[in-house]
Each structure stands twice: as structure tokens, then as C-alpha cells.
Amino acid sequence: MLKNIVRIFAFCAKELNAIRRQPLLLVGLIIGPFLILSLFGVGYQGEQPKLRTGIVVPPGHRDDPQVTELLKRISNTFLIDPERHIYESEAPAVAALENDELDLVEVFPLEMTTVYSTGKAVDIRFIYSEVDPLLRSWIEYLSYTQINELNKGMLFSVVGQSQQQIGTLRDYVSDARQQISQLREQLSGNKRNEARQTIRSLRESGALQLIALSMTQNGASETSTSTQSLSSLQASLDTLDRDLAAGGSLEKQEQQLAELDTRLSELDQQADRVQAIDPAVVVSPLRSVANNLAPIESLGDITKDPATAYVRFYTPAVLALLLQHMMVTLAGLSLVRELQQGTLEMFRVSPLSAFQTLIGKYASYTILSALIITVLVSLMVFGLGVPFYTGQLLNFALLTFMLTIASLGIGFFISSVVSTDSQAVQFSMLVLLMSVFFSGFFISIKSFLPFVQNIARGLPVTHGIANYQQIMLLNRAPETSTYIWLGGIALVSFLLSWLIFSRQFQRK
Amino acid sequence: MQAHAVQSLIQLQQVTKRFGDRDVVRDVSWNIQPGEIFGIVGPSGCGKTTTVRLMTGVYIPTSGSVSVLGKDPATFKASDREQLGYMPQLFVLYPNLNVLENMRFAASMYGVSLTKRRKRIDELLDFVELDQARKTLAGNISGGMQRRLQLAAALVHEPELLFVDEPTAGIDPVLRGRFWDQFQELKAMGKSLVVTTQYVNEVAYCDRVAVMRDGQLLLVDTPDGLRRRALGSDVLTIRVDAEDLRNAVRILSRHQLVLGIERPHNAPLGSMMVYVDDASTALPELIAALNSDPTIDTRQVGEYNPPFDDIFITLMERLETPVSKEHSNA
Numbered sequence: 001m002l003k004n005i006v007r008i009f010a011f012c013a014k015e016l017n018a019i020r021r022q023p024l025l026l027v028g029l030i031i032g033p034f035l036i037l038s039l040f041g042v043g044y045q046g047e048q049p050k051l052r053t054g055i056v057v058p059p060g061h062r063d064d065p066q067v068t069e070l071l072k073r074i075s076n077t078f079l080i081d082p083e084r085h086i087y088e089s090e091a092p093a094v095a096a097l098e099n100d101e102l103d104l105v106e107v108f109p110l111e112m113t114t115v116y117s118t119g120k121a122v123d124i125r126f127i128y129s130e131v132d133p134l135l136r137s138w139i140e141y142l143s144y145t146q147i148n149e150l151n152k153g154m155l156f157s158v159v160g161q162s163q164q165q166i167g168t169l170r171d172y173v174s175d176a177r178q179q180i181s182q183l184r185e186q187l188s189g190n191k192r193n194e195a196r197q198t199i200r201s202l203r204e205s206g207a208l209q210l211i212a213l214s215m216t217q218n219g220a221s222e223t224s225t226s227t228q229s230l231s232s233l234q235a236s237l238d239t240l241d242r243d244l245a246a247g248g249s250l251e252k253q254e255q256q257l258a259e260l261d262t263r264l265s266e267l268d269q270q271a272d273r274v275q276a277i278d279p280a281v282v283v284s285p286l287r288s289v290a291n292n293l294a295p296i297e298s299l300g301d302i303t304k305d306p307a308t309a310y311v312r313f314y315t316p317a318v319l320a321l322l323l324q325h326m327m328v329t330l331a332g333l334s335l336v337r338e339l340q341q342g343t344l345e346m347f348r349v350s351p352l353s354a355f356q357t358l359i360g361k362y363a364s365y366t367i368l369s370a371l372i373i374t375v376l377v378s379l380m381v382f383g384l385g386v387p388f389y390t391g392q393l394l395n396f397a398l399l400t401f402m403l404t405i406a407s408l409g410i411g412f413f414i415s416s417v418v419s420t421d422s423q424a425v426q427f428s429m430l431v432l433l434m435s436v437f438f439s440g441f442f443i444s445i446k447s448f449l450p451f452v453q454n455i456a457r458g459l460p461v462t463h464g465i466a467n468y469q470q471i472m473l474l475n476r477a478p479e480t481s482t483y484i485w486l487g488g489i490a491l492v493s494f495l496l497s498w499l500i501f502s503r504q505f506q507r508k
Numbered sequence: 509m510q511a512h513a514v515q516s517l518i519q520l521q522q523v524t525k526r527f528g529d530r531d532v533v534r535d536v537s538w539n540i541q542p543g544e545i546f547g548i549v550g551p552s553g554c555g556k557t558t559t560v561r562l563m564t565g566v567y568i569p570t571s572g573s574v575s576v577l578g579k580d581p582a583t584f585k586a587s588d589r590e591q592l593g594y595m596p597q598l599f600v601l602y603p604n605l606n607v608l609e610n611m612r613f614a615a616s617m618y619g620v621s622l623t624k625r626r627k628r629i630d631e632l633l634d635f636v637e638l639d640q641a642r643k644t645l646a647g648n649i650s651g652g653m654q655r656r657l658q659l660a661a662a663l664v665h666e667p668e669l670l671f672v673d674e675p676t677a678g679i680d681p682v683l684r685g686r687f688w689d690q691f692q693e694l695k696a697m698g699k700s701l702v703v704t705t706q707y708v709n710e711v712a713y714c715d716r717v718a719v720m721r722d723g724q725l726l727l728v729d730t731p732d733g734l735r736r737r738a739l740g741s742d743v744l745t746i747r748v749d750a751e752d753l754r755n756a757v758r759i760l761s762r763h764q765l766v767l768g769i770e771r772p773h774n775a776p777l778g779s780m781m782v783y784v785d786d787a788s789t790a791l792p793e794l795i796a797a798l799n800s801d802p803t804i805d806t807r808q809v810g811e812y813n814p815p816f817d818d819i820f821i822t823l824m825e826r827l828e829t830p831v832s833k834e835h836s837n838a
Contacts, residue, residue: 002621003586007616007617010613010617013613014613017609021645022604341602342598342600343602345596348566349671350589350617351586351590353586
């Protein structure tokens with residue numbers, strides 16, 4: 001039993017000494033990721049790059065105030081050099097795009113200035129030359145939001161003008177109500193001639209016609225009933241005038257006037273309400289208020305210091321990816337090097353078994369992993385201010401252990417099936433590439449089809465990233481399923497490696 | 509026969525090892541006794557290493573049987589393997605570990621406890637004269653030192669039986685001699701050694717030698733036995749004054765112990781080679797016979813010990829015909 005333990009630990013000292021003799025490797029493993037994250041923190045601007053944009057305006061409109069206003073509106077998200085990149089024709093702008101002086105050309109047609117008079121929507125063209133699908137999406141998104149903003153701006157202006165017109169309308173309504181009140185007094189005092197005079201004045205002022213006209217132009221649906229009433233009043237005034245001249249009963253006309261006054265009063269109230277609404281509310285009546293329940297205080301204020309927030313967010317992922325890659329590569333090279341170097345022949349003659357060899361190597365690399373992660377996390381916590389909750393120390397250690405043995409299993413499996421160390425490196429790089437794409441490092445695994453998500457879960461780093469983030473950023477323990485997945489990967493890969501390595505180890 | 513097999517440390521019986529359709533080792537049989545240095549000699553590719561691997565259990569024979577320490581190596585347990593030491597043909601320790609770390613690794617591999625290994629490693633590094641280089645990386649020491657380190661690593665667990673595969677290949681004659689001195693010391697300690705070599709002169713250091721060619725065992729004998737087989741008998745060289753040669757030949761040719769006389773080419777005048785059954789018996793008698801004629805001036809008498817290179821070439825030439833016949837039959 002003791003001899004077996006001594007045999008297993010033969011590899012611990014051997015592997016650790018071999019790695020200790022490679023200072024460059026240690027520097028790469030520890031200082032490398034720290035420097036990369038530091039550089040990221042120092043250099044990251046926290047926002048998407050502004051697009052160098054050329055604007056094509058209709059000929060002769062370069063200095064148009066409308067163009068100036070437009071440039072002002074879009075300059076927040078687009079980088080526009082007003083001296084060099086405002087064009088009056090499309091060709092030079094496209095040439096600049098092709099020469100990589102610009103990222104985007106935006107063409108404003110002449111019809112834009114007359115959109116309301118023609119009543120037709122106008123196309124604003126965005127021309128770009130981009131292969132990168134992410135940048136393409138970014139440009140299309142910016143184009144969409146810019147047009148939205150422009151539309152809102154135009155709508156805001158229209159609403160403002162309409163509210164001014166409503167003010168005029170209310171003046172007309174006030175005049176009309178004053179005259180109707182005077183008319184009603186005259187009728188009640190049976191001052192027929194004065195009343196006829198007022199009717200004439202009301203007609204001549206045209207207040208009622210203007211009210212009706214304004215309301216028709218503005219298309220205010222709320223006032224459609226009042227509009228009809230106003231139209232019928234025109235006819236009633238004619239009838240009243242005739243009745244006054246004829247000396248007949250005025251009861252019915254008085255009732256009509258009272259009704260009209262009521263309607264005009266309602267109209268005035270409605271107009272008041274419309275006028276009181278903020279044009280911005282009319283243009284954007286709904287606003288989004290997002291509420292993130294995740295306790296992300298540990299990331300810091302992303303709006304004030306986005307670089308720090310991003311560094312803190314990516315650190316757990318970098319740790320997981322680095323740990324997996326380190327273990328896969330070391331283990332991947334390990335067995336095949338014994339084979340290439342000829343030591344396997346010495347092992348075969350010795351009492352050493354394939355199982356002891358594998359377990360010995362697992363033990364040595366697990367110790368190495370613990371040492372490196374301890375140093376690396378200390379550097380990140382104390383050097384970069386990355387959060388670490390001491391209450392999660394055991395969970396962190398357990399997750400690191402499981403991630404290590406699962407990654408080693410994949411590495412040993414690679415090492416047992418390849419025949420040269422360059423093949424081992426190649427396969428390790430493939431695992432790294434697969435991890436970058438599918439582990440959730442940059443792209444959420446939810447973006448993939450379910451079967452691809454399951455493949456991604458076959459990578460230890462997928463669980464490492466999600467759960468290091470959970471432990472380090474959210475102060476939450478990993479789910480049991482994490483350990484089941486990692487344990488499963490570790491077990492299957494160990495059994496496969498052991499099986500294949502035993503066959504290589506076997507006496508022939 | 510049974511008793512002989514029980515006493516043998518290693519017994520090979522009609523062992524054949526085939527890779528694909530090629531017999532790398534064919535029909536090899538021998539017994540190796542405890543405490544002897546058993547040499548396997550033959551040209552490169554003759555099957556020496558494969559035979560060693562068959563004896564260490566790295567390979568399983570295609571046919572025939574191998575018994576080492578009284579067991580089939582394929583069924584060896586860890587405790588059986590602890591009795592074997594193995595020095596492979598190439599340096600297979602770790603160049604990025606120093607001499608001491610390599611020794612510690614080898615000791616751990618054989619389960620030598622921490623308390624025992626320190627003294628043992630010190631002794632062995634002293635034995636192979638690497639004590640001064642203990643902190644030097646194995647990749648930075650010379651090829652000869654690497655071989656010695658490999659030997660020390662093979663001995664770290666004090667094996668009873670040591671397999672050494674071409675320990676002297678590619679190293680200078682002085683170091684080769686030192687290796688054989690160390691093997692003799694090991695033998696004196698009671699160890700048994702199986703040593704392969706391409707250098708036929710080295711068979712002189714062995715107790716018994718197996719000569720192999722093309723995967724076949726040609727013969728097993730002691731170094732003296734090999735010499736006798738090559739020369740057909742013992743040979744004495746006698747030189748007399750050139751003028752006395754005729755008389756001397758006349759006297760010796762009539763002597764009952766003399767089987768034949770030959771005048772060697774390119775030898776000094778008065779020289780002759782005298783073939784006898786047993787040099788040790790014949791030598792004093794033949795000197796007395798020559799001295800019986802006072803006119804003969806005997807200047808030099810001795811046993812003829814040709815280099816093993818010559819013996820090996822002679823043996824190969826002698827064995828050429830039967831081997832060729834077997835090849836054509838195969």
C-alpha cells in the first residue's frame with residue numbers, strides 16, 4: 001500500500017520539478033492573464049466604436065440649417081467631420097468608403113424637406129462595406145435607432161406646432177363664446193335688433209368657421225361631435241336671424257345657443273388638455289424601466305466606470321478558460337511525451353501500472369492548478385479589485401478541483417489517442433477554440449440550438465465560467481448539477497484515458 | 509532436466525517473436541544461471557533488444573515459453589518486477605530534471621521508501637561516479653554520464669536481476685571498460701546480469717555469451733569456448749631462431765600432443781602456430797621437447813589469444829552456410 005502511494009507520488013515531484021524549471025511557462029500562466037486583464041481594464045473604453053460617417057445632402061443644402069440640425073442630432077453616435085465628410089453627391093462619399101476613410105455613408109434625399117407636403121415616407125440610405133457580422137448588425141442597429149430618433153424629432157416638432165395652433169383655436173372659441181353669451185342676453189331681454197347685429201358680427205368674425213376648419217385640419221377625433229354641432233349651428237344662426245326678423249318665438253333658438261355654448265366649453269376644455277400635454281410624451285408615450293434583480297453591485301457602476309465593470313465581469317471567465325486550457329495542454333502533452341521519450345518502456349518493466357501513472361499525473365497537475373489559481377486569484381483580487389467573497393472559499397476550491405480534474409481528463413484522453421506532441425498541441429488548441437465559441441465566454445450558450453448547448457456543456461469551461469461568475473460576482477454557490485456535469489466529464493474522460501493508456505502500457 | 513530448469517534464473521524454450529509476418533526472434537532457447545553475467549552479442553538488428561524485452565515481459569512471445577525468476581514475465585506481479593532492473597538502450601530519463609531528481613523518481617517508481625532512498629542514491633551516485641553532477645540537469649551531462657545515470661537508476665531498488673541493453677554503444681573505450689568494471693562489481697555483489705552488446709570484444713567480460721544473428725541463436729558458450737570453436741582447438745605460438753625452425757618443426761610434429769603446425773603470414777621469421785587439445789597441458793611438455801635439442805634457440809612461447817573480433821568473424825564464416833540454408837528453407 002505504502003509502495004503504491006510512493007509510486008503515485010513519483011510523478012508529483014517529477015512533474016512539479018519539470019514545470020518549476022520552466023520559468024517562462026510559469027510567467028505565462030500567472031503573469032500573462034493578469035497583464036491581459038490589466039491591459040483590458042486600462043484600454044477598454046466601455047462603448048462601441050463611433051462609426052466614421054459621411055453625409056450626402058442634396059446639392060446646395062450643405063449649409064441648410066435643417067442639415068446643421070440633423071448633424072447635431074446624429075453626432076452622438078456617428079463620427080462626422082463636417083469639413084471633409086459632408087458631400088453633395090454620392091460618388092465621392094462611396095469612394096471614401098471604399099478607401100476605408102469612412103465606415104458608413106448616409107444619403108439624405110431632397111424629398112426629406114418636403115415629406116409632409118407630399119405625404120409619402122422618404123428613404124434614407126445607409127451604405128457600408130463590412131464583412132464582420134457583428135459590425136454589420138451594429139451598423140444596422142445604429143441606422144435603425146438613428147431613423148427612429150429622427151422620426152421622433154420630426155414628430156416632436158409637428159406636435160409643438162399643433163399645440164400652437166390649438167392655442168389659436170382656443171382664442172377663437174373664447175371669442176365665439178363671448179358673442180354667443182351676448183346674443184343669449186339680448187334674446188332674453190328681447191332686444192331683437194341688437195341680437196341680429198350680434199349674429200351678423202358672429203358670422204362676419206368667422207370664428208365658428210375657423211374653429212371648424214382648425215379642428216378638421218388637425219383631425220382631432222375627440223372633437224368630431226363638437227365639429228358636427230358647430231356645422232349645425234351655422235344653419236341655426238341663419239334660422240334665428242330669420243325668426244328675429246319675422247318676430248316669431250325664440251325659445252327653440254335659445255336652447256340651441258345654450259347647447260352650442262356647452263359644446264364650445266367642452267371643446268375649450270379638451271383643447272386645454274391637449275395643449276397641456278408635453279410634446280415629448282405625445283411622441284414617446286411609453287418608456288422602458290428595466291429592473292435587474294441580480295446583485296451586480298460587485299461590478300461597480302457600469303455607466304461611470306465601464307472598464308472596471310467589464311474587467312470584473314470577465315475575470316471569472318478568464319480564470320476558467322485559462323485553467324481548462326492549462327490543464328488540457330499539460331495533460332495532453334504528458335502521456336504522449338512519455339511514449340515519445342521512451343520512458344514508457346521503463347515503466348513497463350517496472351512495477352508501475354497505467355492506473356498509478358495516471359493518478360500520479362492527476363495529483364501533480366491538481367497541485368499545480370491549486371498553486372497557480374491561488375496566486376492568480378490573489379493578483380486579481382488585490383491588483384485589479386476583482387470581488388471575492390470569503391464565504392464562498394470552499395465552493396471556489398471545490399469548483400476549481402472539479403474543473404481541474406475534468407479538464408485533465410480531456411487532456412489525458414487527447415494524450416492517449418495522439419502519437420506526437422504536435423498533435424496533442426493541435427487538439428488542445430481545438431478544445432480552446434471550441435471553448436471560446438461555445439462556453440459562454442463571449443457568446444451566451446442560450447444563443448445556440450439545444451443540441452449545441454448540450455455539446456457546450458460537455459466542456460468543463462462552460463460550467464467553470466458560469467459558476468465562477470456566480471461565486472465571485474453574485475456570492476452564490478454553484479448548483480448541484482454543475483458538480484454532476486463536471487464529475488461526469490471527469491469520470492468518463494478518466495475511464496477512456498485509462499482504457500486507452502492501459503492498452504499502450506500493456507505488454508505486447 | 510527438470511532440476512536444471514528449476515535452478516535457472518532465466519529459461520527460454522524455443523521462443524519466437526513475430527511482428528506482422530516477420531520473425532524478429534526465432535526459436536531461441538537458453539538457460540541463465542544465478543550470479544552470472546550473460547552476454548548477448550550480435551550485429552545491430554539481430555534481435556538482441558527484442559529478446560531482452562521478451563525476458564523483461566515487455567513483449568509476450570508468439571510461441572515458446574519464457575521463465576524469469578521461475579515465472580512467466582507476462583504474469584509478473586509488482587513484487588516480481590521489483591526484483592528486475594532494466595537499463596534500456598537509449599537514455600529515457602528526464603533531461604529537464606537533475607541527476608538527483610531523476611534518481612528520486614526512479615526510486616519512487618519502484619516504491620523505495622523515503623528513508624531508504626537517500627543513502628542508496630548516495631551510494632549509487634558514488635558507484636557510477638556522478639556524485640559531483642547530482643545537481644546538474646540530465647540534459648546537460650554527457651552521453652556517457654547519461655548512461656551511467658541510467659544504470660544507477662536501474663539499480664536504485666537493489667534488483668536481483670539486471671537487464672542492460674547495449675550499455676556501451678557509441679561511447680569511448682575507456683568508459684566502456686569502466687562500465688564492465690561496474691558490471692563485474694555487481695556480479696561480485698551477487699547480482700545476475702544480462703547484457704547485450706554489439707562489441708564482440710566485450711564478450712571477454714561475460715561468463716557466458718549467446719551469439720545471435722538474424723533473430724536466431726547461433727550458439728551459447730563461454731568466451732574460451734567461443735575461441736576454441738573458432739580456432740578448432742587451443743593454439744600456441746612458438747618462435748625460435750629462424751635457422752632452428754626446421755629442427756623445431758620436426759620435433760614438434762612428432763609430439764603426440766600436437767595436432768598440427770602452421771606458419772603464420774606476416775609473422776617474424778621462426779614463428780609457428782601449434783594446434784593442441786589443451787594449451788595448459790601441452791605448453792610445458794612442448795617446451796621440454798624443444799629444450800631436449802640444445803641447438804634450438806627458443807625465443808618465445810605462449811598461448812595464442814586472437815581478438816574476439818577475429819574469432820567472431822571466423823565463427824560467422826563458419827556458420828554462414830547452415831544459416832543460409834535455413835534462410836532458403838524459410
